[in-house]
Amino acid sequence: MQKALVIGAGIGGIATALRLNKKGFDVTVIESNSYTGGKLHSIRKDNYRFDLGPSLFTMPHLVTDLFELHGKPPSNYFNYHKKSIICNYFWEDGHYFSAPADLDEFIKLASLAFNEPELNLKKYLELNKKKYNLTASLFLEKSLHKVSTYISKQTLKALLNIIHLDLGESLNSINQKSFNNKKLVQFFNRFATYNGSSPYQTPGIMSMIPHLEMGFGTYFPKGGMHEISQSLYQLALDVGIEFKFNEKAERILINQNKVEGVLTSKGSYNANYVISNADVYPTYKTLLKDQIPPKKILKQERSSSALIFYWGIKKNFSQLDLHNIFFSDSYQKEFEAIFKKKSLIDDPTIYINITSKENPSDAPEGHENWFVMINAPGNYNQDWPSLIEKSRQNIIQKLNRILNIDLNDLITTEHILDPRGIESSTSSYRGALYGAASNNKFAAFLRHPNFSNKIKNLYFCGGSVHPGGGIPLCLLSAKIVSDLIPNSN
Known part of the structure; x- marks a missing residue:
């Protein structure tokens, strides 16, 4: 053997x-x-359980x-359920959108929420699916570095349709051409962060990423990620x-x-x-x-990293779900700061993951476990203590404004993970999340x-x-x- x-x-x-x-x-x-x-990985702290790393489960x-490869019933080891709500989105001006998992319902509700013609949304999502179907077997399932990969009907089909892959334009450019509403452009620009990139630099082919979420659905594993x-x-x-x-x-x-x-x-x-x-x-x-x-x-260039605050919160928030996004008003400046200045802006986009919504034992009764993350540059020996303290204040102030709360009074425990910790615990160069x-x-x-x-x-x-x-x-x-x-x- x-x-x-x-x-x-x-x-x-x-x-x-x-x-x-x-x-x-x-x-x-x-x-x-x-x-x-x-x-x-995960940790337990003061009766709260937190998933430390990836929080989105698709495919x-x-x-x-x-499990099936080894002839084992998956349910003997691993169980999960599909989410009916993908994510809740919040903007500073009070605008709110809860994205449903059902595609037809998403198109209908997004059209109403963003005053965007349903046809625009339908065409965009269909093109995303087409990009995925054209390229998945080439880009995702085979080695790009073997000649045999390119000797196939699927590869020929992808090459013949290369004009539809939007390789020559940025994701932001494609989204601006597709939608009239700036908030909807920002909504779809966010998917660049799924591979640690900037929507203003990553190519338009990355618009297929929403299909992984909307076409295949999002799920929650029993017991957490x-x-x-x-x-x-x-x-x-x-x-x-x-x-x-x-x-x-x-x-x-x-x-x-x-x-x-x-x-x-x-x-x-x-x-x-x-x-x-x-x-x-x-x-x-x-x-x-x-x-x-x-x-x-x-x-x-390395992908973005993350600054994450794990907070025990002594309150339940009915307006929040498993996945929640609080958008920055300065989205382009946020990515310029991360990738060009290797720093953070005062108005970051905030992602909050709350697994106790699905797994109540992750927090004491009447409490929630908040995984609060902002995109961050890699570790280039910045003054992280200052950046962390300033970001913590900015995050709390932003959430206080949008949710109309006093978060300082609700935080019962805290754990912090920054690019230095990600780099040291996972040996990821500069703490990059995606290489x-x-x-x-x-x-x-x-x-x-x-x-x-x-x-x-x-x-x-x-x-x-x-x-x-x-x-x-x-x-x-x-x-x-x-x-x-x-x-x-």
Whole structure:
């Protein structure tokens, strides 16, 4: 039986381990932390439970596929339900919109809320779906760095329809052409943040992102987002995958341009294949420091990071749901500050996730657990204590104005995570949430491939490589890697 080593127990690493185990490999996962999940982690503090990382769950079939692959009923490990409301949106002038999950209802209600013709919304959403269907099998499900990917009818169809993909214009430009209402433009511009980019720079093809939410739906996992990684971890244990915790990978062992194994803080392991689920930047800088790095890829602009306040709140808010957005009045300035000035503005867009709305045990009775996040630049050694304190005040003042409350009197406990903490706990270079940013039309092609061109049997998965960051894309990266590796002899 051939041996495969996976470095990192993030969602991509666990999924890769599961797929290789099914292909007959003896798989060991090496993890520097004491837990699995990477960014998909959680904490408990003062009778509140908080998901620390990703908070949006779409395309659940990518998770359940892994249980079915191993012949296990998914419901024995993992359960979830579909949300009827996607997200609640708030503006400073009192405007409010609750986005329903049903597409026809969304078009009808959005038309009324934003005084926008239904036809405009319908045409836009249909084009988003078309972009997704044209490109998903090429951009998301296969390696862009293999010639075989481009020798298919689907690829030819995508290339023949390239004029409809809006690669030459920004997402903001496409949205401005599609809608008359500025708030609706801002509504759809927000989806650039789903891959850590700016709507004023990322290409118009990214307008297909809303289809992942509106076409496939949004869901909530029973027990919270952390259960996604934990259920897959339990499956991995049940099928015989070994995990080494509190063991830091120090070097990928290479002999004559072929992997031999991994040296860790506790010893060395031989392997026929090595798959790095670690961020590609530290993978090259630390684990492959004796190899020539791909300089252009490592110099790519990093995606945005996040500043998150986890607050216990001693009140229930009926106007809030699982997902809530409080928009900035200075949206373009917000992204200019993040990507050009590496700073934060005084009027940030605020996202609040409240899992106790779906999982009441996440907060004491009559209380809520607020995950309060603003988009932030990566860690470039800014004065984070000052930025954090100022942002905290600005966030509280903004929420006080819009919700007509005194938030200072309601916060019972607090935990803070900033780009420095994200970088140190997940080894994500500069604390980037999605690896490289997608702030140009070639970004999809410039991400690091899922394999090494120079080192045989070395592969890469996770959010810093193709096809990108976020739970669905990390799971797809695992499938791409598994498809590239032949069955164990």
